Amino acid sequence: MKNQHSVLSGPPRLRQELKPMVRLAGPVALAELGWMMMGLVDTLMIGRVSAEALGAVGIGNNLFLMIAIFGFGLLFGLDYLIATAFGAGDLKKCYHVLVQGLYLSIINTIPFTVLSYIVISLLPKAGIQQAVLPDAVAYMKIATWALLPMFFGMALRRYLQSRNIVLPFTFALIIANIVNAIANYALIFGHFGFPKLGAVGAAWATFIGMSIICIILLISTLIIAKQEQEFIDIDLFKFDRQIMRQLLRLGFPASFHLLMDVGAFTFVTVLAGRLHPNALAAHHIVLKLATFTFMVPLGISTAGAVRVGQAIGRNNILGASHAGWTALGFGAGFMVFTGVTFVLFPEILMRGFTNDLEIVETGASILFIAAIFQLFDGIQVVSAGILRGTGDTKMAMICNFIGHWFLGLPTGYFLCFERNWGIAGLWVGLCIGLIFVSIGLFQFWVRRIGQMQASPIEQARAPV
Structure with a gap:
């Protein structure tokens, strides 16, 4: 009972943790929103072309991101390894882990490029409507070129934020968003002397934006490294199999x-x-809105992982507990607010993307379902982040596999196609899956932090 009390008690210390958490989570969350803003601008502009073009970008973008995000995950081990090293005051190890992360980024690019083209070859067999298929294929082919700058940028970003350095990524996203908006306007609609490319133009704009982010983060990292030359030597650039194994075990x-x-x-x-096509277009708009709101708890999740990892690096398990609980409360509170917004203003939100009345009405009904799972989505992503800060990346995988693929998706398919609920049935399935995942990960966090407080420091710091 004593250990359980220490996990849940200490409001003054929780209040002390709130300030550094907000200082880190605020810019990270804004950066996540800026990242998502690029996709929202794509959707806003392509939505003015046609429902078919909007649906094509929706399918192409989601499939491409699924491939890219798998590669991102392999780099998530950087959070734990760099944050704990930074917490322990070992800047040399921070740089060494970063170099291994950059090597992993290069390695990642080859198989994921091949995977992207395999998915492209399978799209004609997926039953997608012919009016949507050609643009979806073209979008994915061009977006695949962005994999290397995206992986490099992700490794650099995770290194910087694990050291509480968040301004370079925020600045990079501001510049990238401006360029992305101009490129979308020019290439989608054919302005400034460029050809009118439609969905293909949105893909090229994405590639340009991701490349800009990578270049700015690389320059920022080199500037910081020049100021810390005493921590850098030739040994940092050697391929380290032990660090690579740790990255892959976590990643x-x-x-x-x-x-x-x-x-x-x-x-x-x-x-x-x-x-x-109207149902697909409505789905794509609502998904963009839900993903946009999700970026804030995702940023809080990342900040939580960093704060928990840094506390563990300092051998401060109670501080890790306070950091985790603060992140959970922060994320849950924001998602309650967004859920209420979805319920109160569904048509206003939909009309920001399209004037088609049928798409607006369909999307408004889906937004109500999305509002229900906002809280649970926030809890699950923050729980996954703070668990990652303790070195545990397995539980999030298990809960998501069971919740979505054994429970949510089969239910959604049944409701959509067997009970004729249409697109709403698919979203009900997503809602059910997220509720299960959030409950499971929350329980695992409570158990994990309790075990760490009851265990020797060496055991608590060991990744699982």
Whole structure:
């Protein structure tokens, strides 16, 4: 009972943790929103072309992101290894782990490029409507070129934020968003002397934006490294099999967790492609809105992982507990607010993307379902992050696999196609899956932090 009390008690210390958490989570969450803003701008502009073009970008973008996110997950081990090293004051190890992360980024690019083209070759067999298929294929082919700068940028970003350095990524996203918006306007509609490319133009704009982010983060990292030359030597650049094994041991479960989570929404998008183009367009808009709000708890999740990992690096398990609980409360509170917003203003939100009345009405009904799972979505992603900060990436993978693929997706498919609920049935399935995942991960966090407080420091710091 004593250990349980120490996990849940200490409001003054929780209040002390809130300030550094907000200082880190605020810019990270804004950066996540800026990242998502690029996709929202794509949707806003392509929605003015046609429902078919909007549906094509929805399918192409979701399938591409599913592939890219699996590669991102392999880099999530950087959070734990760099944050704990930074917490222990070992900057040399921070740089060494970063270099291994960059090597892993290069290695990642080859298989995931091949995987992307395999998925492209299978799209004609997925039952997607012919009016949507050609643009979806073209979008994916071009977006695949963005894999290397995306992986490099992700490794650099995780290194910087694990050291509480968040401004470079925020600045990079501001510049990338401006360029992305201009590129979308020019390439989708054919302005400034460029050809009118429609959905293909949105793909090229994405590639340009991701490349800009990578370049700015690389320059920022080199500037910081020049100021810390005493921690850098030639040994840092040697390929380290031990560090690589640690990254993969942490990264593979994180990748499969992301694959199970994002893959569920992508699979629903592919199923929605079998419905009327208006239903697919409504689904894509609501998914963009839900993903946009999700970026804030995702940023809080990342900040929570960093704060928990840094506390563990300082051998401060109670501090890790306070950091985790603060992140959970922060994330849950925000998602309650967004859920209420979805319920109160569904048509206003939909009309920001399209003037088609049928799409607006369909999307408004889906937004009500999305509002229900906002709280649970926030809890599950923050729980996954703070568990990752303790070195545990397996539980998120297991919960997402069971919740989405054994429970949520089969239910959604049954309601959509067997009970004729249409697109709403698919979203009910997503809602059920997220509720299960959030409950499971929350319980695992409570148990994990309790075990760490009851265990020797060496055992608590060991990744699982």
